[in-house]
Amino acid sequence: MGSSTSSLHSALVKTISRPPLPHRCDSTYSPVNDLDLDQDPADPLELLQECREVLRKRPAQLQRAFVQTGHGDARQTIRVMQWNVLAQALGEGMDSFVQCPMDALNWAERKYLILQEILTYRPDIICLQEVDHYFDMFQPILASLGYQSSFCPKPWSPCLDVENNNGPDGCALFFNPKRFQLLNTTHLRLSAMMLKTNQVAIIAALRCQATGRAFCVTVTHLKARSGWEVLRSAQGLDLLRNLRSVAHRIKTEEKADTNVPLIVCGDFNAEPSEDVYRNFATSSLGLDSAYKLLSTDGKTEPPYTTWKIRPSGESCHTLDYVWYSHRAFDVNAVLDLPTVEQIGPNRLPSYNYPSDHLSLVCDFSFKDPTLVSK
Numbered sequence: 001m002g003s004s005t006s007s008l009h010s011a012l013v014k015t016i017s018r019p020p021l022p023h024r025c026d027s028t029y030s031p032v033n034d035l036d037l038d039q040d041p042a043d044p045l046e047l048l049q050e051c052r053e054v055l056r057k058r059p060a061q062l063q064r065a066f067v068q069t070g071h072g073d074a075r076q077t078i079r080v081m082q083w084n085v086l087a088q089a090l091g092e093g094m095d096s097f098v099q100c101p102m103d104a105l106n107w108a109e110r111k112y113l114i115l116q117e118i119l120t121y122r123p124d125i126i127c128l129q130e131v132d133h134y135f136d137m138f139q140p141i142l143a144s145l146g147y148q149s150s151f152c153p154k155p156w157s158p159c160l161d162v163e164n165n166n167g168p169d170g171c172a173l174f175f176n177p178k179r180f181q182l183l184n185t186t187h188l189r190l191s192a193m194m195l196k197t198n199q200v201a202i203i204a205a206l207r208c209q210a211t212g213r214a215f216c217v218t219v220t221h222l223k224a225r226s227g228w229e230v231l232r233s234a235q236g237l238d239l240l241r242n243l244r245s246v247a248h249r250i251k252t253e254e255k256a257d258t259n260v261p262l263i264v265c266g267d268f269n270a271e272p273s274e275d276v277y278r279n280f281a282t283s284s285l286g287l288d289s290a291y292k293l294l295s296t297d298g299k300t301e302p303p304y305t306t307w308k309i310r311p312s313g314e315s316c317h318t319l320d321y322v323w324y325s326h327r328a329f330d331v332n333a334v335l336d337l338p339t340v341e342q343i344g345p346n347r348l349p350s351y352n353y354p355s356d357h358l359s360l361v362c363d364f365s366f367k368d369p370t371l372v373s374k
Contacts, residue, residue, distance in 0.1 A: 041144065041145065041146055042141075042144040044119050044122060044145055047115065047119055047141075047145070048115075048116065048119040048120065050112075051112040051113075051115050051116040051119065052116065054109065054112045055109065055113060055116065058109070058113075058351045058352055059350075059351050059352040060352060061116060061117075061120070061352060062338045062342050062343075062352060062353055063338075063342070064335050064336050064337070064338060065335075065336055066333040066335055066336070066361075066363070067293075067294060067333060067334055067335075067336050068332065069293040069331050069332065069333055069334055070293075070330045070331050070332045070333075070365075071330070071332075072329075072330030072331070072332045072363075072364070072365030072367070073365045073366075076208075076210050076365050076366065077332055077363045077364065077365055078124050078125065078179075078208070078363070078364045078365065079121065079122070079123045079124045079125070079361065079362070079363050080123060080124070080125045080126075080217070080263055080265065080322060080361070080362050080363075080364060081118065081123035081125070081126045081127065081359055081360070081361045082127050082219075082265035082266070082320060082321070082322050082359070082360040082361075083117070083126075083127070083128055083129070083320075083355070083357065083358075083359040083360070084128070084129040084130050084221070084267040084306075084320060084356075084357035085128050085129070085130055085131060085354070085355050085357075086349060086354065086355035086356055087130040087131070087132040087157075087159050088105075088107050088110070088132055088133060088166060089132055089158075089159035089162040089165040089166060089169070090130065090132075090158065090159060090169070091105045091110075091349065091356075092105050092107075092162070093162035093163070093165075094158060094161075094162060095308075095310070095356070096310050096311055097308055097309065097348075097349060097356065098309055098310060098311055099309045099345075099346035099347060100309075100346060100347075100348075100349050100350060101351075104349065104350060104351045105349065107133075110349075110354045111133070111137055113352070113354035114354045114355075115141065117354070117359055118142075121335065121359070121361050123361060124175065124176045124179050124180070125173070125174070125175045125176075125180075125206075125263075126142070126147070126172075126173070126174040126175075127171075127172075127173055127217070127218075127219035127265035127266070128171065128172045128173075128174075128219065129169075129171055129219070129220075129221035129266070129267045130169045130221070130267075131151065131169055131171065131172040132157070132159045132165070132166050132167060132168065132169035132170075133166055134149075134151045134170070134172055135151075135167070138172060139151070139172075142174050146176060146178065147174040147175065147177075148174070148175055148176075148177045148182065149172060149173060149174040149175075150172070150173050150185050150187070150202050150204065151170060151171070151172045152170050152171050152172075152187045152188075152200045152201070153167070153168035153169065153170030153200070154168055154169060154170050154198050154199065154200055155189060155196075155200075157169045157170065157198075170200055171200055171201060171219045171220060171221055172202075172219070173202045173204055173217065173219045175204065175217070178209070179209055179210070180206040180207060180208060180209060181206065181207040181209060182204065182205075182206060183205040183206060183207055183214060183250060183253075184204070184205040184246070184249075184250065185202065185203070185204050186202070186203040186204075186246055187200065187201075188200060188201040188202070188203065188220075188238075188239070188242055190220070190222075190235040190238050190239060191234070191235075191238045192234035192235050192238065193234055197223065197231065197235060198223075199220070199221060199223055199235055200220070200221070201218055201219065201220035201221075201239055201242070201266075202218065202220075203216055203217075203218045203242065203243065203246050204216065204217050204218075205246065205250045205260070208366070211366055213261075213366050213369070214250055214256065214260055215260060215261040215262065215263065215325075216243065216246060216247055216250065216261070216262050216263070217262075217263045217264075217265070218239070218243065218262065218263070218264040218265065218266070219265050219266060220264070220265075220266040220267075220268075221267045221269075222235050222236065222266065222267070222268045222269050222270065222276065223235060223269060224269045228269075229270070229274050229275065229276075230275075232268065232269060232270050232274065232275075232276045233275040233279065235276070236268070236275075236276035236279050236280060237279060239264075240279065240280070240283055240285065243262060243264070243285060244284075244285065247259060247260040247262060247285075248260075258328075258369065259286075259325075259328075261324075261325035261327075261328035261329055261366075262287065262323070262324065262325045263322065263323070263324050263325075263329070263364065264280070264287065264321075264322075264323040264324075265321070265322050265323075265360075266320070266321060267319055267320050267357060268319055268320070268321055269319050270319060271317060271318055271319070272301045272318060277321075280321075280323055285325065286325055286327050287323040287324065287325060287326070288323065288324060288326040289301065289321050289322065289323055290321075290322040290323070290324055290331050290334055290362045290364075291305075291321065291322060291334060291360060291362075293331055293334055294334055294336065294337070301318045301321075302318055302337050303316075304316045304317060304318055304337070304358075305317070305318050305319055305320040305337070305357060305358050305360065306318075306319055306320065306348070306357045306358065307343060307347045307348050307356070308347050308348055308349075308356040309346065309347050314347070316347075319357070320357055320358070320360055321360075322360050322362050324362075324364060327367070328366065328367055329364045329365065329366060329367065330364065330365050330366075330367055331362055331363070331364060332363040332364065332365055333362070333363040334360070334361070334362050334363075335359070335360065335361035335362070338358070
């Protein structure tokens with residue numbers, strides 16, 4: 001695995017021997033609490049090189065490029081990553097990727113594929129779903145890079161049904177505190193028809209240090225599988241209600257003249273034809289989907305954000321989205337999606353890509369506040 005004294009190796013070794021932390025849905029974890037303050041911050045380029053060294057016998061990383069979509073202020077770009085990383089317990093124990101060899105999913109190497117993806121794009125804000133190694137990998141490693149984070153597990157995670165699991169999976173949100181001040185964190189257990197469900201969300205209210213502007217960023221993961229469209233729609237409406245409430249509260253506390261902008265990232269488990277998508281697209285919150293900007297007309301979602309082969313057959317769908325307040329933000333660039341040829345006939349996950357969902361990465365910048373509608 002390279003030099004035993006490397007920073008990434010050292011960080012991973014420390015976390016293995018650390019006693020487990022409680023899996024609490026209302027907990028927020030800060031690198032100030034968990035880092036060895038005498039240790040120098042990790043160098044992201046050094047860690048990226050170590051990932052590549054560990055993965056040198058695997059096929060090369062998927063090559064993707066940013067597509068310029070706007071003319072916002074590149075000096076104040078906010079880079080946001082949305083990604084369902086695939087819970088390790090589900091990938092090995094429940095999801096049955098029939099064309100993916102089991103050794104491609106071994107955690108000893110797959111965690112480096114995940115880190116490589118994050119380190120390649122160096123996002124300021126990271127929104128992840130299906131995180132079941134938060135306490136022993138994601139939090140300590142990303143904290144060593146300076147990220148502050150929050151984790152909200154599912155109340156009844158299917159990971160717990162898998163032998164030798166690593167605890168429940170859930171949503172995790174990371175941000176760079178050098179760029180953003182945390183104002184408030186809200187953890188939600190989403191409701192549908194007045195009943196609590198197994199799906200969760202995190203809403204973080206942040207202040208951009210460069211501009212002084214407050215905004216909210218959200219990560220969520222809605223109910224999976226066909227047949228649950230009505231439930232997903234209800235979950236989405238519940239999330240929209242909570243977003244209005246949190247945004248209004250932050251606006252009042254900030255004594256702001258304009259509405260607090262939103263960025264909402266998630267695996268919605270819903271195609272654009274579903275009600276939950278239409279509810280977000282037509283919401284009074286003024287949200288738009290960033291990845292539509294890859295299409296020639298600016299109105300069509302990508303053909304896929306997840307592509308896998310299960311015993312039931314091939315599954316190619318658009319389920320993942322980055323919504324944003326289009327009156328407040330410009331989308332400067334979005335990361336393109338790999339081609340069919342790049343993904344390959346065995347689809348995802350694979351030896352060179354760790355998840356069945358593709359990461360979405362967007363560069364945002366604030367519009368001139370005088371142009372933002374109240």
